[in-house]
Amino acid sequence: MSRSLQASEAGIKQIKSAMKQGGFTQKALAEALGISRSTITVLFRGEAIDKENFDRLCDFLCLDWKEIRHEEAEQSLKTVEVKDEVTTNKQVGADRLTAGGDITVTINQIVGNLDSSTKSKDKPKVSIEDLVKLARDGCAEDIRERCGTMRVLDMSQPVDLDRIYTDVNIIKDVIGRQRIGYDEVMEFNTREHFEHFLVGTIKERVMGFEAVEEFQKLVVLGKPGAGKTTFMKYLAMSCLAGRFHGELVPIFVTLKAYAEERGQPSLENYILTEFQKREVVGDEVKRLLKEGRALILLDGLDEVKKEDDRRVKQDIDQFSRDWLKNRFAITCRIAAREYQFEKFTEVEVADFDDGQIETFVNNWFRERDESKVERLLERLKGNKPVKELAKSPLLLTLLCLVFGERNDFPPKRSELYKEGLEVLMKKWDAKRNIEREIIYQHLSPQNKEDMLGQIAFNTFVKGEYFFRQEDLQRQIKDYICNLPETSADPDALRLDSEVVLKAIEHHMGC
Structure with missing residues (x-):
């Protein structure tokens, strides 16, 4: 019978101390032992892992596994072993009653039934770690297909997300939700003081991954083209690759597709159906959700049609309550149909700063033409209004596309502004096949x-x-x-x- 052991609280401290002395990170230790990093993560949470891995880890760190184990778990294991021995003895006794005629049959039947019952109860349940691996393997191809590349605007072909991605910054205090008095604003209502006012609105920024790590349930707000979807895709890929919560199963849902699914399934049923397509049955997915082993990424709340809006938001709310142990992140435009999700923290994607602009440009031209990097950055330094456009990841992509074709920006800045306006007002939604409600019936x-x-x-x-x-x-x-x-x-x-x-x-x- 497969056995598993869990470490006591004191045992976990001994393991961490031994790792520190040996200079081992979780990743390095996992590689040295030939096991997954998530196995060590599970052990540190006080949950059971396979005894073979438990023994191997203790031997490698020169620890006595008997001192590391959790006594109650071991006692439970011994109880099961005693039951196995009693059942075996009963079988031997029954086999010896061969001269008992009908009574022999009766005893054998009884013992046989006991055996069946015991086997059913003692049948090893798939460990949560094995289940996580099964689900991650099942969704891997789909995540890579949907999240591994990006293609926006007039790109001739998709590019690998890892190659082009630039870390986003997050503002914890959403600027779009701040309220400033009219008189206070009007003090800065001159050209000279306008930029000073804008600088004063900039809040403390943190890295995107830090925000998702800090808050279990997050609503990521941002302007059009701020990089919300790209950030979510990168989270999914990073989870799959083990760079971010590798012990979880990434679940990426495009809310527009879910809302328009035939039959209007609940979010839970929609997710279960998607996993069933990949041969992961519903009960297994529910067990993952119950154990809090999912990273649930819900992208594009603002892209849901008005007629589906209320239903989708209520469904998300209910789903997050039913499976509250998991990690959640939702993306939405700042002002799009306000709705407060209980227990969710709202943050905002910040504009690119100078360092992010430089990183993005370097990533963009790294495999195309590195000679253009320095020239484009120089042109931005000498053109402050155009550099303002570059603070938006979407418009910076436009600038890179234009510069890549011409090796310069258009001689008339108005041409660039016009193209940027077209992107924000028309192309960005059209390219993604998103139909928003008509603003006003007479306003084309x-x-x-x-x-x-x-x-x-x-x-x-x-x-x-x-x-x-x-x-x-x-x-x-x-x-x-x-x-x-x-x-x-x-x-x-x-x-x-x-x-x-x-x-x-x-x-x-x-």
Whole structure:
């Protein structure tokens, strides 16, 4: 019978002390023993591992396994062994009653039934570690297929995520949710003080992985093209490769695909079905979830259609309550249909800083043409407005694509701005086949662009970097009242202007 042992609290301390003395990390020790790193992680959590691995680890670190083991677990094991011996003795006794006629048959039947019952009870259950490995192996191909590459905008072919990925920074205090008084803002309403005000809004940043490590349940907010999906994909790939919580099973769900699945299954059933396709049965997946051995990545909450929005959010909420031991991360645009998930912490993806911009450019051209790296970075240093675009990972990708073709930026900066505007307002959703709700029935995409351009021009001429909501709604109302088939009723126009402003806020993630 397969045996397993767990370490006592004191035993775990002895193991860690021996590892420190020998200069071993968990990874190095696992490699030396020829076992998975997750086995050591499980042992340190006080859970049982295979006795052979337990003995091997103790021998390697020159520890007495009897001093390391958990006594209660060993006593339980001995009890099972005693039951095995009693059952064996009964069988031998029954076999000796060969002259007992009918009574012999009866005794043999009874003993046989006892044997069957004992075997059923003592049948070794698949260890949680073996189950994790089974599930990770089952989902590996799917994770690599969906998360291992990225292809955005006009890329001619996908690129490996590992080659292009740049670590993201996370702001714990979501800037988009802060409230600043109008009078306070207006103190900086000049060109000279505008940049000073923006610098003052920058909060402490932490690495993306640190945030996911710190918070078990996380909502990652960000502007369009901030790198939210890329970050989630990299988390999944890192988990699969053992670089981030290798003891967990990565589960990557594109919420748009889940919401539009035929039959509208619950999130739990959707996940179970996906694993069943990969020959991991539902009961095994539920056991993983019960033990908290999953990293659940739910991507693109803002991409769910309006008619599915409420159902999906309630389902996520329920799923996170039912399987609360697991790690969760959800991505969403900052202003898209606010919803508070209980026990989830909200953070924001920060704009790229100078170091991240340089890393991204180096990664981009490393296998294409390294000679362009220095030239592009120099051009950014000498062009502050264009460098502002580079703070967005999506627009930095656009800059790299343009520079890669021309070995320079367009002579007219307006051409670059126009292309960037096209990307944010139209191409980014279209390339991913995402249909968002119509902002306003009489406001076409071109109308929307014209309206925003007119507002931008008016405020720029007046030097207004900040303005009240009612002033902005008035400008929207002045524009839409001139559109064909628009109501002339003032109250209707006012309500329409509120709808337009709120929809733009949701779409652009402001």
